[in-house]
Amino acid sequence: MLRIITSAARESLKPLGLAQRGRSRLWIDDHGWWLGVVEFTPSRIAGSGLHVGAMWLWHDADHLAFHVEAVRVGSELFRTEDQFTRLALELSRQAAANVTALRERFPALPDVARYLTSRPVRRGSLWDSFDAGIAAALVGDPDTARDHFERVLREDALAPWMVEAQEKTRELHAIAADRDAVTAWVTRAVGSCRSKLGLDPVPFAVS
Numbered sequence: 001m002l003r004i005i006t007s008a009a010r011e012s013l014k015p016l017g018l019a020q021r022g023r024s025r026l027w028i029d030d031h032g033w034w035l036g037v038v039e040f041t042p043s044r045i046a047g048s049g050l051h052v053g054a055m056w057l058w059h060d061a062d063h064l065a066f067h068v069e070a071v072r073v074g075s076e077l078f079r080t081e082d083q084f085t086r087l088a089l090e091l092s093r094q095a096a097a098n099v100t101a102l103r104e105r106f107p108a109l110p111d112v113a114r115y116l117t118s119r120p121v122r123r124g125s126l127w128d129s130f131d132a133g134i135a136a137a138l139v140g141d142p143d144t145a146r147d148h149f150e151r152v153l154r155e156d157a158l159a160p161w162m163v164e165a166q167e168k169t170r171e172l173h174a175i176a177a178d179r180d181a182v183t184a185w186v187t188r189a190v191g192s193c194r195s196k197l198g199l200d201p202v203p204f205a206v207s
Contacts, residue, residue: 001047002023002025004081008092009092011092012095013038016096016100018036021064026039026064030199032202032203034054035057037051037053038052040091046078047075047076047084048075048078048087049072049073050071050073051069052071053069054066054070054106059127068115070098070099071098112135113139117136117144119132126162127165129148133172137175138179138182140179142176149172149173149176153170153173
């Protein structure tokens, strides 16, 4: 199955410049400080689905994540090689279309900031406010940044990861009005994240 999926993905995704992660079902669209992530999702039984989204590298994570979802398609079972080949080709075409849509939605940082700060706040979604705050601070809107950071700090820290997120948020809240300081913070986080993910270092430019 992986052979069929990889062949289909190469046909649709490689021409767009995406790179396969080793021999996995994961492909990435590298924009320096954010990634488009494509996963031909494995199921517990033979088959495949699709998950496409964007990952903000200021999270400084050691694994790929979907911080903005573009599409999620449930897994379909493998029945025959011909049937699964058609499925893989269709999923890879959907993946390519959604990667292109993400590129068009997020051509530059101001577009990301507008999207993140204008979308409805989901109850209990700490990361939505965290991301919106960072993006707002990076484009020089400290009032909006602080508003989103304060939403993060109002959450009950019920798990260690939430405590860590709030520690980062307090640091960012304190420097929200200093765009250079926020940019330096994000530059360090992005560089660290790229290193953890095995990606080459690239300069971070606010644009």
